[in-house]
Amino acid sequence: MAAAKILSPSSTPTDYFKVISPTLQIPSPDTGITVPVGILACQRDPLLRKIETTVIACHVSQPSSAPAGKKTKKAVVAPGLPNEPILEIVLHDTVIFPEGGGQPTDTGLITTSDGKAWLVLQAKRHGGHAVHYVKITEGDIDSALSVFAPGSSVTASLGPDDYDRRYDHMSMHTSQHLLSAVLETRLNLPTLSWSLTSPPSPCYVEVPRGMTVEEIRFIQSEANKLVFEGRRVYTEVEELDRDKTVVPTILESGRSAGKGLPSDYTGGVNRVVVIDGVDRNPCCGSHLPTIHNLQLFILPHTETMSRSSTTSARLYFLSGPRLIGYLTTTHEFLTSTASILSCGAPSVPERVSQVVDERKKAEKRVTDLESELAKHIGSGLYHEALAGSVNDGYIFRKHLRRTDDSGNALGLLSAISVAFSEQIAKSQTPYLLVLTSTPSAQTTNSTTVVMVIGSDDKEVRSVGDSLKSQLGVKGGGKGLKWSGKYIGVWKEKKEGGLVDDLLKDVQ
Ligand SMILES: [Zn+2]
Numbered sequence: 001m002a003a004a005k006i007l008s009p010s011s012t013p014t015d016y017f018k019v020i021s022p023t024l025q026i027p028s029p030d031t032g033i034t035v036p037v038g039i040l041a042c043q044r045d046p047l048l049r050k051i052e053t054t055v056i057a058c059h060v061s062q063p064s065s066a067p068a069g070k071k072t073k074k075a076v077v078a079p080g081l082p083n084e085p086i087l088e089i090v091l092h093d094t095v096i097f098p099e100g101g102g103q104p105t106d107t108g109l110i111t112t113s114d115g116k117a118w119l120v121l122q123a124k125r126h127g128g129h130a131v132h133y134v135k136i137t138e139g140d141i142d143s144a145l146s147v148f149a150p151g152s153s154v155t156a157s158l159g160p161d162d163y164d165r166r167y168d169h170m171s172m173h174t175s176q177h178l179l180s181a182v183l184e185t186r187l188n189l190p191t192l193s194w195s196l197t198s199p200p201s202p203c204y205v206e207v208p209r210g211m212t213v214e215e216i217r218f219i220q221s222e223a224n225k226l227v228f229e230g231r232r233v234y235t236e237v238e239e240l241d242r243d244k245t246v247v248p249t250i251l252e253s254g255r256s257a258g259k260g261l262p263s264d265y266t267g268g269v270n271r272v273v274v275i276d277g278v279d280r281n282p283c284c285g286s287h288l289p290t291i292h293n294l295q296l297f298i299l300p301h302t303e304t305m306s307r308s309s310t311t312s313a314r315l316y317f318l319s320g321p322r323l324i325g326y327l328t329t330t331h332e333f334l335t336s337t338a339s340i341l342s343c344g345a346p347s348v349p350e351r352v353s354q355v356v357d358e359r360k361k362a363e364k365r366v367t368d369l370e371s372e373l374a375k376h377i378g379s380g381l382y383h384e385a386l387a388g389s390v391n392d393g394y395i396f397r398k399h400l401r402r403t404d405d406s407g408n409a410l411g412l413l414s415a416i417s418v419a420f421s422e423q424i425a426k427s428q429t430p431y432l433l434v435l436t437s438t439p440s441a442q443t444t445n446s447t448t449v450v451m452v453i454g455s456d457d458k459e460v461r462s463v464g465d466s467l468k469s470q471l472g473v474k475g476g477g478k479g480l481k482w483s484g485k486y487i488g489v490w491k492e493k494k495e496g497g498l499v500d501d502l503l504k505d506v507q
Contacts (some may be wrong), residue, residue: 005419010049010481011049011126012046012047012048012135012289015194015234016046016233017044018234018235019215019237020237021238021239022240023239023436024037024237024238026418027055029093031089032056033091033092034056034091034128034130035093036129036188036266036267036268037098037125037265038262038270038271038284039131039267040097040285042096043097043235043284043286044109045290046170046287047289048159049157050154050157051093051156051157052093052153052154053093053155054087054091054150054151054153054154055092055152056092057090058144058149059087059088060085060088060144060145061086062085062086063082063083063133063423075354079107079121080314081121082121084136087132087133087135088132088133088134089131093507094130095108095156095158096108096120096130096162097166097286098123098125098131099122099123099124100238100262101173101285102173102176102196102285103170105122105123106123106163106165106166107120108120108123108156109153109159110134110157112152112154112156113147113172114147115391116136118135118144118506119192120133121133124263127264128268130281133174145147145456148444151218162335163409164216164321166286167321168199168320169196169286169369170286170288170320171294171319171320171322172241172322173287174233175291175296175302175317175320176196177192177273177279177281177287178291178294179205179317180279181222181275181279181281182226183205183207183219186219186377187219189208189209191205191206191207192205192206192207200322200325200326202316202317202318202326204314204315204316204317205314205315206314206315206316207302207312207314208310208311208312208313208354209311209312209313210313211302211313211477212302216298217304218313221339223258224277224295227291227292227294227296230291230292231290231291232276232290233273233287233288233290233291234289235271235287236274237270237276238269239268240268240269240270240344241270251415254289261282266304267388269461271283273285273287294319295319296317296323297419298317299317299328301316302314302315303316315491321465331471334348339458340353341355348431363365370406370412371414371415374412374418375415377400377419378417378423378424381398381416382423382424382427384396385424386401388429392490394429394431396429396432397432397451397503397504398431398433398503399433399434399435399496399500399503400433400434400436400494400498401438401496402422404439404440408450409447409449410483413451413483416435416486417435417464419451421480429455431454432454432455432463432503433452433454434452434463434499434502435450435453436490437449445488446487446489446490448486448495449483450467450485450486452464452483454480460480463502463503463506464476464482464507467499468484470502471498474487479494
């Protein structure tokens with residue numbers, strides 16, 4: 001009897017899965033033994049989407065709030081487990097890949113004999129077995145346990161979204177093997193680690209040093225030569241001989257670091273993924289049967305990582321559907337920018353640099369004009385003060401109102417106050433000035449800048465205190481200067497009028 005009945009044939013070539021040991025057998029469902037991780041259907045036939053199989057074990061569990069597994073910041077995110085009971089199901093065989101080899105868990109479906117499709121949220125390897133974490137709908141635990149009774153027939157499958165997710169993982173994982181092999185053979189650069197990030201981010205390999213743009217172009221070109229040749233990918237499996245497999249045989253540089261079998265693996269199978277004539281690597285991932293459509297794009301820079309005494313670098317790459325997604329997005333960015341600039345896409349860099357240049361010049365001109373304007377306004381205020389000072393006991397009190405949409409309204413008010421103070425100092429005329437600057441269109445989040453200057457520090461402090469207590473202006477000051485911000489709509493009649501009253505009332 002066949003190990004499992006294939007419901008819809010996949011296009012994986014029959015020589016993808018090679019058993020190189022005459023004694024290795026795939027367990028039959030009759031034995032009630034699971035097919036171990038290493039030779040699961042998803043590892044024998046990566047393009048297979050559906051398999052009819054039997055339930056070996058099922059029990060209810062309560063997931064802990066933090067599901068097991070490494071929490072890598074950028075690593076791909078598996079759907080979280082709900083904070084309620086779920087089913088842990090072991091099947092005889094499965095097309096749903098349990099996480100491993102840097103490749104994240106698949107999501108999928110298990111359809112029971114009553115036609116109901118159950119969501120597989122995650123699959124994980126426990127020892128040598130794949131365990132499916134299945135969502136319980138409507139809290140119906142009893143009926144779940146009945147349809148998943150050991151020996152029951154079920155169908156494990158990847159739905160369209162599950163398959164797209166897996167296809168992306170396979171593309172990135174197989175490309176990583178290719179990239180690491182080319183880095184090692186062409187530049188003697190071992191791969192220290194790699195990360196299958198969530199789409200649309202590029203994935204990365206970590207290498208011991210940064211690379212030049214020329215080296216990156218060279219590696220990309222070498223890898224794509226092999227891609228265009230359409231090198232085959234296949235797997236070789238045999239019984240596990242730990243004495244043989246534990247010692248890394250490749251390079252002193254350590255490419256094989258972390259590539260050994262996990263210490264808790266009890267599946268009893270040694271699996272090597274081969275890219276024909278390019279690479280042989282022990283790995284449990286589900287890999288595409290060919291690299292022929294995996295054009296590799298390497299982002300032309302490396303990111304340097306510094307960890308205590310060692311420095312390494314990350315090399316980011318894309319391939320397969322993720323590369324097409326990346327090209328689509330970047331092309332959209334480019335065309336929308338070109339449209340804003342009213343030019344063709346190739347002229348975008350030149351136009352942007354022109355715009356940046358023009359903006360710098362415009363900013364400088366604004367700064368120059370503001371400084372000229374500040375002197376002019378300061379001088380106007382001084383002459384107004386001088387005109388009044390002919391009267392005995394005169395104090396120049398004024399509220400200067402400005403409407404200004406500048407991002408630095410305080411800067412201009414300060415420049416005005418400096419220009420005025422410098423001139424008035426010569427005349428000894430006492431003064432108390434409030435300067436306000438309000439944006440032209442206001443909302444409840446608008447900021448009105450308020451500044452108080454005077455010849456008497458007690459008066460300045462008194463006006464500042466009143467602005468705080470009566471208008472809710474947030475600010476402070478020292479000596480002859482006080483400044484603050486009012487958040488909200490500043491009405492000239494109400495808030496402005498209150499400032500006028502404060503100036504009058506100061507003793
Ligand atoms: Zn791998």
